Amino acid sequence: MTIDAEPLLRVRDLRVSFQLDEGTVRAVDGVSFDVFPRQVVGIVGESGCGKSVTMRAVLQLIDPPGRITGGEITYRQNGRPIDLARVSPRSRQMRDLRGAEVALIPQEPMAAFSPVHTVGAQIIEAIMLHERLGRGEARARTVELFRDVGISMAEQRVDAYSWQLSGGLRQRAMIAMALSCRPRLLIADEPTTAIDVTTQAQILALLRELQQKYDTAIIFITHDLGVIAQMANYVVVMYLGRVMEEGPVDEIFHAPKHPYTRALLRSIPSLQTETRAALPVIAGTLPHPFNRPPGCPFHPRCEDIRRGYCDVAVPALHALGPRRAVSCFLHSDAAEPA
Amino acid sequence: MTAPLIDVRGLRKFFPIAKGMLGRITGHVRAVDDVSFSVQEGETLGLVGESGCGKTTTARCILRAIDPTDGQVLYRTSGGKIVDLAPMSPAELAPFRKEIQMIFQDPFGSLNPRMTLFDNVGEPLLVNGMRNRRERMDRVAELLRLVGLRPEFMHRFPHAFSGGQRQRIGIARALATSPRLVVADEPVSALDVSVQAQVLNLLLELQARLRLTFLFVAHDLSVVRHICDRVAVMYVGRLVELAPTDAVFSRPRHPYTAALMRAVPVPDPRVSGADGILKGEVPSPASPPSGCYFHPRCTLAQERCQREAPALQEVTPGHFARCHFAAELDLAMR
Numbered sequence: 001m002t003i004d005a006e007p008l009l010r011v012r013d014l015r016v017s018f019q020l021d022e023g024t025v026r027a028v029d030g031v032s033f034d035v036f037p038r039q040v041v042g043i044v045g046e047s048g049c050g051k052s053v054t055m056r057a058v059l060q061l062i063d064p065p066g067r068i069t070g071g072e073i074t075y076r077q078n079g080r081p082i083d084l085a086r087v088s089p090r091s092r093q094m095r096d097l098r099g100a101e102v103a104l105i106p107q108e109p110m111a112a113f114s115p116v117h118t119v120g121a122q123i124i125e126a127i128m129l130h131e132r133l134g135r136g137e138a139r140a141r142t143v144e145l146f147r148d149v150g151i152s153m154a155e156q157r158v159d160a161y162s163w164q165l166s167g168g169l170r171q172r173a174m175i176a177m178a179l180s181c182r183p184r185l186l187i188a189d190e191p192t193t194a195i196d197v198t199t200q201a202q203i204l205a206l207l208r209e210l211q212q213k214y215d216t217a218i219i220f221i222t223h224d225l226g227v228i229a230q231m232a233n234y235v236v237v238m239y240l241g242r243v244m245e246e247g248p249v250d251e252i253f254h255a256p257k258h259p260y261t262r263a264l265l266r267s268i269p270s271l272q273t274e275t276r277a278a279l280p281v282i283a284g285t286l287p288h289p290f291n292r293p294p295g296c297p298f299h300p301r302c303e304d305i306r307r308g309y310c311d312v313a314v315p316a317l318h319a320l321g322p323r324r325a326v327s328c329f330l331h332s333d334a335a336e337p338a
Numbered sequence: 339m340t341a342p343l344i345d346v347r348g349l350r351k352f353f354p355i356a357k358g359m360l361g362r363i364t365g366h367v368r369a370v371d372d373v374s375f376s377v378q379e380g381e382t383l384g385l386v387g388e389s390g391c392g393k394t395t396t397a398r399c400i401l402r403a404i405d406p407t408d409g410q411v412l413y414r415t416s417g418g419k420i421v422d423l424a425p426m427s428p429a430e431l432a433p434f435r436k437e438i439q440m441i442f443q444d445p446f447g448s449l450n451p452r453m454t455l456f457d458n459v460g461e462p463l464l465v466n467g468m469r470n471r472r473e474r475m476d477r478v479a480e481l482l483r484l485v486g487l488r489p490e491f492m493h494r495f496p497h498a499f500s501g502g503q504r505q506r507i508g509i510a511r512a513l514a515t516s517p518r519l520v521v522a523d524e525p526v527s528a529l530d531v532s533v534q535a536q537v538l539n540l541l542l543e544l545q546a547r548l549r550l551t552f553l554f555v556a557h558d559l560s561v562v563r564h565i566c567d568r569v570a571v572m573y574v575g576r577l578v579e580l581a582p583t584d585a586v587f588s589r590p591r592h593p594y595t596a597a598l599m600r601a602v603p604v605p606d607p608r609v610s611g612a613d614g615i616l617k618g619e620v621p622s623p624a625s626p627p628s629g630c631y632f633h634p635r636c637t638l639a640q641e642r643c644q645r646e647a648p649a650l651q652e653v654t655p656g657h658f659a660r661c662h663f664a665a666e667l668d669l670a671m672r
Contacts, residue, residue, distance in 0.1 A: 046530035047501065166619060167389070196388040196557060198616045201601040205615055223530055226560075226603030230610075249607040267535040268605055269564040275583050276565065278542060279535040285500060286533075 006076060007034035008185055008217050009058065014071035014085070016050070016057050025289040027053045027066070029241035030336065032317055035185065040211065040218045042232030042249070044225060044264075048286060050241040051221045052107075055187050058219075059098055060089040075185075077101060100130040103183035105174055107190040112174060113162035119170075120158030123177045130181045145176040148213075150206060168199040175206065179214060186211075186218045192227065204231060225268055229253055234323070237261050240287065240297035243317055247324040257326040259304045296329070304330055341414050342376035343551050344400065344519055349373045349409035349424075351395050355624060367624045369395045371575040373409075379518070382545065382552040384566035384583070386559060386598070388620050392575040393555050397521050399424075400553065401438055402431055413438075416518070436466050436515035443524035445504035449496040455482070455507055456492040462514040481510040485540060502533030506540065513544070523555045538565055559602050563587055571595045574631045575623045577650060581657035589669065591659035594632050596669040630661070638667065 016028040028050040035041050043051045056062050058073055073084040077097070087094050098104075106112045113119055120142050127138040139158070146154035149172040162170055171191060178186055188207065192200040204227065211218055220231050228235055228249070235252040237245045237260065245258040256262045266280040284301040287293055293300050299310035309329045318332035319325045326332075350373075352366040370392040377383045385393045399406040402423055411423040413434065423434065439462075442448035449458050459481055460474045468474050479489035485506040496504055505525065512520055522541070526534040542565065544550060556562050562569055562583070569586045571579040571594065579592040590596045597616040618635045621627050627634050633643040642662055650660045661667070 046532060168619060197598065197601040198388055201615045225531065225605040229605045229607045230603045253607050264531060267532050269560045270605055271560050271563055271587060271599060271602055275563060276542060278539045279564065281535045281539060282532040285502065
């Protein structure tokens with residue numbers, strides 16, 4: 001695959017925090033990564049690692065008490081870079097961008113569609129909002145999109161309500177909606193978490209096919225390493241709001257550098273594992289967001305901890321190559337400024 | 339050999355479909371249709387299938403959370419007597435309730451947020467006649483230690499705990515009455531990978547220590563492979579395959595089982611999982627297709643499959659499959 005020299009999206013040192021009565025939660029704490037055109041970037045991590053908040057920040061959808069407190073989100077629109085972190089969430093510019101340039105496939109398709117409007121009406125509305133098309137043309141495009149995403153009887157299904165569709169069809173309709181304005185960047189937030197494996201396989205195959213056809217870049221958020229291995233070209237591993245490691249998918253799975261990535265890969269049961277043997281686990285539990293450990297966020301659970309380093313300073317994300325980085329004192333002494 | 343702990347024979351559960359103002363019954367959803375299997379003491383049987391296949395309904399019939407339409411649920415009591423739970427009245431069931439317990443899927447919805455851990459875990463003890471508070475506290479402390487939680491947590495509320503910890507609390511509650519059979523309905527599907535491994539290990543360890551028998555309802559085959567001795571695969575209310583775990587995974591005999599296995603994404607980018615994806619959707623159990631229920635989606639279907647419903651046949655000893663071609667098909671995995 002050819003990679004364009006300029007990234008479509010460039011996130012640098014992004015910070016998002018939530019100011020709550022009990023204290024401040026640093027949900028995203030210095031995240032950096034690039035998304036190149038036509039690339040599928042997988043963001044993987046456990047609940048609370050900040051993967052969804054990072055994506056909401058890109059779309060400027062962080063609700064108070066959350067706030068972007070630092071960093072840059074550079075999106076390249078027609079060759080011109082814009083820093084989305086500086087654009088007001090309610091501005092014309094941001095509204096024109098959402099849905100048209102950057103679209104989201106949310107996690108729960110049931111909650112994402114309005115139950116009192118037909119799915120077609122909601123997609124037609126989105127198209128007419130962003131493009132100068134009449135209702136008839138917008139409807140024709142919606143029907144065409146439904147066929148593209150593999151919904152049979154597209155003409156009739158356009159007039160269905162979301163609750164009349166099965167889980168798989170609803171997720172297909174959601175993908176049709178996300179693609180309706182031909183976005184250049186698609187953010188899929190756990191799009192297959194709530195559905196069966198067989199339907200998941202269909203949806204993943206569909207996304208791969210559409211990605212080729214529409215030439216979009218995809219950011220794929222999931223906690224399922226199997227899905228990441230099958231979908232992504234490039235992987236970002238997150239833990240407690242920080243990037244632990246990033247690199248091409250094959251290197252993440254076959255030459256992981258960070259102890260967290262290695263532990264995560266060991267702990268997944270697969271169809272190849274031995275029956276009824278104990279799985280290797282990551283010791284301890286995910287710290288509560290109010291009690292972030294000092295130093296590297298993973299150090300209390302890490303097997304390879306270097307005392308005096310890992311529990312004192314925060315390792316910086318250190319580049320190992322042009323598209324490979326890790327934040328761990330086993331690989332570099334580079335630390336975040338205190 | 340001793341009789342199995344639980345022996346399900348010809349289990350059926352039909353839900354009526356009512357239409358119009360008068361609620362005329364116009365048909366039935368055959369959610370569970372003639373399902374038979376048994377579970378030996380100390381064994382784990384996995385019940386798998388897509389949503390709507392009837393696996394949860396089967397589990398609920400065994401628990402007698404709902405009343406089966408037909409069939410027997412034979413249970414071997416601790417005294418060695420065989421009783422049929424299916425037709426029993428609530429009063430007759432009462433002595434057996436504490437011996438068959440359940441672990442739920444959602445660790446957030448299944449615990450009462452207004453009750454402390456002591457009340458959540460201790461409730462089954464109170465219901466079963468343990469009136470003394472001191473005694474209950476000792477038992478709850480013991481249960482919390484058993485599932486790897488600190489007994490001091492007893493007076494906290496569920497909101498203070500993570501998903502994995504809550505699932506441990508749910509397990510402690512299920513074990514409170516020292517059950518013999520535990521029905522676990524997707525107990526790890528709502529958990530993160532690293533936490534999932536911890537809870538699976540805990541279940542294996544508890545089973546060895548307490549000689550528990552598990553009926554493990556799940557849709558994730560990699561988890562099932564990991565924890566179950568035998569696997570039962572359901573499709574549209576019927577069993578399509580039943581066999582020891584290793585046999586199912588090394589050589590599935592039903593094309594549906596093979597398709598389910600292929601659908602699991604492989605956590606290795608060098609292995610492509612794109613081939614052989616199951617097309618279409620699960621048919622409605624209110625109007626299933628003719629012949630073999632799987633034929634409209636089966637890539638190997640022949641003319642006979644449309645016409646004739648296959649019976650569940652024993653292909654090799656202990657390996658059952660509901661397919662006309664079960665003996666011939668070579669569905670070995672990648």
